[in-house]
Amino acid sequence: MPYHKKLIRMLLLPALLVLLSTGFAVISIYRNGSFAARTSLVSTGTSVSTGASQAGAEKSNTVSIPKSLIPEGHILFIENCSSCHTNTGEGSYRGPNLVGLGAATVDFWVSTGRMPLSQPGIEAVQKPSRLTRQQTLAIVAYVTSLGKGGPPIPKVNLKHANVSEGQTLFALNCASCHTITGSGDALSNRSFSSSLHIASPTQIAEALRIGPGNMPRFGPRTLNHKEVEDIAAYVTRFIQHPNNAGGVGLGGVGPVAEGFIALLIGLGGLMLVSFWIGDRQEKEESRDGH
Ligand code: HEC
Numbered sequence: 001m002p003y004h005k006k007l008i009r010m011l012l013l014p015a016l017l018v019l020l021s022t023g024f025a026v027i028s029i030y031r032n033g034s035f036a037a038r039t040s041l042v043s044t045g046t047s048v049s050t051g052a053s054q055a056g057a058e059k060s061n062t063v064s065i066p067k068s069l070i071p072e073g074h075i076l077f078i079e080n081c082s083s084c085h086t087n088t089g090e091g092s093y094r095g096p097n098l099v100g101l102g103a104a105t106v107d108f109w110v111s112t113g114r115m116p117l118s119q120p121g122i123e124a125v126q127k128p129s130r131l132t133r134q135q136t137l138a139i140v141a142y143v144t145s146l147g148k149g150g151p152p153i154p155k156v157n158l159k160h161a162n163v164s165e166g167q168t169l170f171a172l173n174c175a176s177c178h179t180i181t182g183s184g185d186a187l188s189n190r191s192f193s194s195s196l197h198i199a200s201p202t203q204i205a206e207a208l209r210i211g212p213g214n215m216p217r218f219g220p221r222t223l224n225h226k227e228v229e230d231i232a233a234y235v236t237r238f239i240q241h242p243n244n245a246g247g248v249g250l251g252g253v254g255p256v257a258e259g260f261i262a263l264l265i266g267l268g269g270l271m272l273v274s275f276w277i278g279d280r281q282e283k284e285e286s287r288d289g290h
């Protein structure tokens with residue numbers, strides 16, 4: 001067979017695969033793009049300075065909230081929460097008890113927009129919070145003044161975090177439910193693990209410590225503070241911004257598209273090898289005088 005015809009035949013399948021994988025890549029980039037829009041929408045709401053709370057921090061790894069915020073928190077709680085959780089936070093048939101749950105739990109549920117619920121009976125889901133950072137901390141101050149207990153708000157500092165360590169820990173502890181791209185997934189019992197594309201470092205650390213909904217709790221003996229920071233760094237830097245991954249990263253275009261790219265490289269390699277072997281055999285055959 002003429003050499004160029006053979007070459008064209010050999011290139012046909014890889015070309016087809018390239019076409020297919022570009023298609024998949026475009027689809028998943030499009031889907032990730034909509035997540036990015038949500039990220040920027042929410043980060044403006046959650047990244048407002050926590051300076052007030054840091055001022056009085058006694059322990060370096062936790063955010064302590066000034067008692068001076070309690071009166072403001074009391075008013076906000078009556079306006080936004082007491083219809084279901086009662087004025088004293090003990091709860092009713094419309095909402096559970098909040099006394100003794102701790103600062104991290106209250107901050108997580110309010111800052112991720114899960115609370116206040118608009119009406120009892122609907123599912124609490126992540127959405128942009130309508131309260132400012134200061135208002136949220138004021139509510140936390142009021143609720144924690146009603147009774148002690150529960151984990152405090154972790155103070156997350158990503159400056160010295162080890163992202164590759166975070167990636168390993170994420171793969172081991174989180175990816176089974178949240179998928180390796182952090183997009184969330186359907187779990188059993190009709191429940192869903194949420195997308196990690198809009199969570200702030202503090203919310204990630206809080207989620208670990210409190211275990212919201214069907215998520216398990218990861219205590220300090222399972223994952224220490226440094227490991228929590230590593231995971232938060234991996235989620236906020238790489239999962240939320242896959243294009244910053246650098247190196248030979250495939251850009252987090254999704255498992256399907258990445259699978260196709262791997263398939264393409266693998267198949268292409270195999271074809272080159274088989275072509276080389278075939279070529280040698282042909283030469284040997286013609287040398288034998290056939
Ligand atoms: C319309 C009723 C309603 C309102 C208003 C409401 N909540 Fe809730 N809240 C609920 C219900 C119902 C749950 C349980 C949701 C679940 O488990 O999915 C809940 C759960 C919570 C939890 C988690 C409790 C736990 O055991 O983990 C916290 C914290 C919380 N609410 C705080 C607040 C705060 C603070 C406000 C006001 C800013 C508020 N809620 C407003 C009904 C309400």
Ligand code: HEC
Nearest residue numbers: 112126173174177192193194199203204207212213214215
């Ligand atoms: C067994 C399954 C499971 C595992 C393992 C798990 N999660 Fe979750 N996670 C969930 C579910 C379910 C929710 C949603 C909870 C709800 O809204 O009621 C969630 C919610 C979250 C949220 C809140 C996102 C938001 O913006 O509201 C974060 C952050 C999070 N998980 C991080 C993690 C990290 C980091 C790990 C690993 C250390 C992890 N999760 C391990 C099931 C899991």
